[in-house]
Amino acid sequence: MNLKEKIIALKKEKNAVLLAHYYQRPEIQEIADYVGDSLGLSQQAATTDASIIVFSGVHFMAETAKIINPQKKVIIPDINAGCSLADSCPPEEFKKFKETYPRHTVITYINCTATIKTMSDIVCTSSNALKIVNSLPKETPIIFAPDKNLGNYIMKETGRKMLLWDGSCIVHEAFNFDKLLALKKEHPDAEIIAHPESEEHILKTATYIGSTAGMINYVKESRVKKFIVGTEVGILHEMKRKVPDAILIPIPVDEDNTCACSECAFMKVNTLQKIYDCLKHESPEISIDDNIREKALIPIERMFQLS
Numbered sequence: 001m002n003l004k005e006k007i008i009a010l011k012k013e014k015n016a017v018l019l020a021h022y023y024q025r026p027e028i029q030e031i032a033d034y035v036g037d038s039l040g041l042s043q044q045a046a047t048t049d050a051s052i053i054v055f056s057g058v059h060f061m062a063e064t065a066k067i068i069n070p071q072k073k074v075i076i077p078d079i080n081a082g083c084s085l086a087d088s089c090p091p092e093e094f095k096k097f098k099e100t101y102p103r104h105t106v107i108t109y110i111n112c113t114a115t116i117k118t119m120s121d122i123v124c125t126s127s128n129a130l131k132i133v134n135s136l137p138k139e140t141p142i143i144f145a146p147d148k149n150l151g152n153y154i155m156k157e158t159g160r161k162m163l164l165w166d167g168s169c170i171v172h173e174a175f176n177f178d179k180l181l182a183l184k185k186e187h188p189d190a191e192i193i194a195h196p197e198s199e200e201h202i203l204k205t206a207t208y209i210g211s212t213a214g215m216i217n218y219v220k221e222s223r224v225k226k227f228i229v230g231t232e233v234g235i236l237h238e239m240k241r242k243v244p245d246a247i248l249i250p251i252p253v254d255e256d257n258t259c260a261c262s263e264c265a266f267m268k269v270n271t272l273q274k275i276y277d278c279l280k281h282e283s284p285e286i287s288i289d290d291n292i293r294e295k296a297l298i299p300i301e302r303m304f305q306l307s
């Protein structure tokens with residue numbers, strides 16, 4: 001048996017489900033039981049009847065699955081699969097910031113640690129952020145963390161003012177504006193689509209802004225067949241699968257970037273071999289202190305109610 005077949009057999013033997021984010025390597029997406037965006041993945045984690053969840057994504061995603069599902073074993077292929085956005089919000093500093101504004105409702109993007117979630121009133125993802133902010137009365141003062149770019153986008157779309165935490169995603173901030181303009185000039189028939197973690201000047205050029213699932217759906221529904229794609233390149237796999245004749249061009253990145261395309265190094269640490277090993281040894285396992293888990297669940301459940 002090859003590695004893919006071995007993983008499929010082990011999944012069956014152990015009643016395990018493999019959840020993968022759209023930024024995962026193509027070969028992982030091909031054998032996953034579910035591939036999705038952050039909201040879809042957390043909804044799958046909440047409803048699965050598998051005994052083991054293998055989460056091929058980054059740490060905060062697997063951690064969220066464990067918060068939702070404490071009785072299940074949640075394993076991750078590489079425990080070091082972090083996230084620059086989650087790292088940009090250290091709990092001690094955020095606690096002080098929050099204490100300065102005690103009357104504010106705290107909305108946090110799901111890309112944060114469990115400890116930050118314990119300090120949140122509502123969690124959101126890029127696919128429900130506008131809905132969640134709009135569900136609060138207009139006069140409610142809001143702190144939004146950790147992504148300032150998503151926060152700015154929400155403020156623009158909803159016309160509301162929010163206090164923003166100064167965090168960002170290194171992948172979406174590496175997009176090069178001048179190269180993007182040159183590329184658009186070269187391909188005037190291409191539409192620019194972008195993830196709201198991108199900076200404002202990039203978003204201004206886009207005809208569609210949305211979560212990874214939203215972007216895939218837009219490509220699927222559109223009559224246009226050429227797109228400049230403003231998010232992590234792993235998404236191209238599912239776009240190509242859904243629309244085989246689409247021409248998809250990754251958004252150009254800065255020269256000093258370690259990778260020539262928009263790859264998230266954290267997402268890409270996961271490999272088929274690591275998935276096989278973690279499923280075989282049921283390790284590394286996500287474990288969360290009960291006190292933190294119970295508090296972090298409250299804002300996630302609010303998100304589910306409002307989604």
Ligand code: 13P
Pocket residue numbers: 022036037038039111125126127169195197210211212213
């Ligand atoms: P979504 O898949 O929810 O759009 O999130 C993108 C992302 O950056 C995940 O880390």
Ligand code: SF4
Pocket residue numbers: 058082083084085086111169170171172197232264265266267
């Ligand atoms: Fe974090 Fe950005 Fe990677 Fe998503 S793409 S996991 S936000 S560093």
